[in-house]
Amino acid sequence: MKVAFATTDGINVDEHFGRAGMFAIYEVTRDGYQFVEIRKFAEGRDTAVEETRAQGQIHEDMVQKKVDRLADCKIIYLTEIGAPSAARLAKKGIMPVKVKEVVTIEDSLKNLVDTLRTSPPPWLRKEMDDG
Known part of the structure; x- marks a missing residue:
């Protein structure tokens, strides 16, 4: 399954979903993980999303x-996400995972693989079995 990380540097999970100018994408299995790509939405922070917050439908379309x-x-790691964006992700079957403090992508991946191997929650077990 593919997992995304909201990041400013490709190393840490350190960005809000809406402001994230890029996401690091990894393929994750019970056996490990592999880098797939960086998906860029903007150079630096995605200020266009921030700047349109009061513009209703324009903002909604950008999100x-x-x-x-x-x-x-199937999973996106991030530092913060607004309720409407979280609902949009859930509607697509994507689980947002908020980190309490900045963590490395590598540590997050190792923890995820360990969870997949030992005791995945039911929704995650289903994703792995279906994927």
Whole structure:
């Protein structure tokens, strides 16, 4: 399954979903993980999403484009996400995972693989069995 990480540097999970200018994408299995690609939405922070917050449908369309480009991922690690964006991800079958503090992508991947091997929650076990 593909997993995305909201990141500013490709090393750490350190960005809000809406502001994230890029996401690091990895393929994850019970046996390990492999880097797939960086998906860029902007150079640096995605300020266009921030700047359109008060513009109703324009903002909603920009957020939806981001969600659509990440639709092949089953999990997205991030530092923060607004409720409407989280609902959009859930509607696509994507689980947002908020980290409490900045962590490395590598540590997050190792923890995820360990969880997959030992005691995945039912929704994650289903994703692995279906994928």
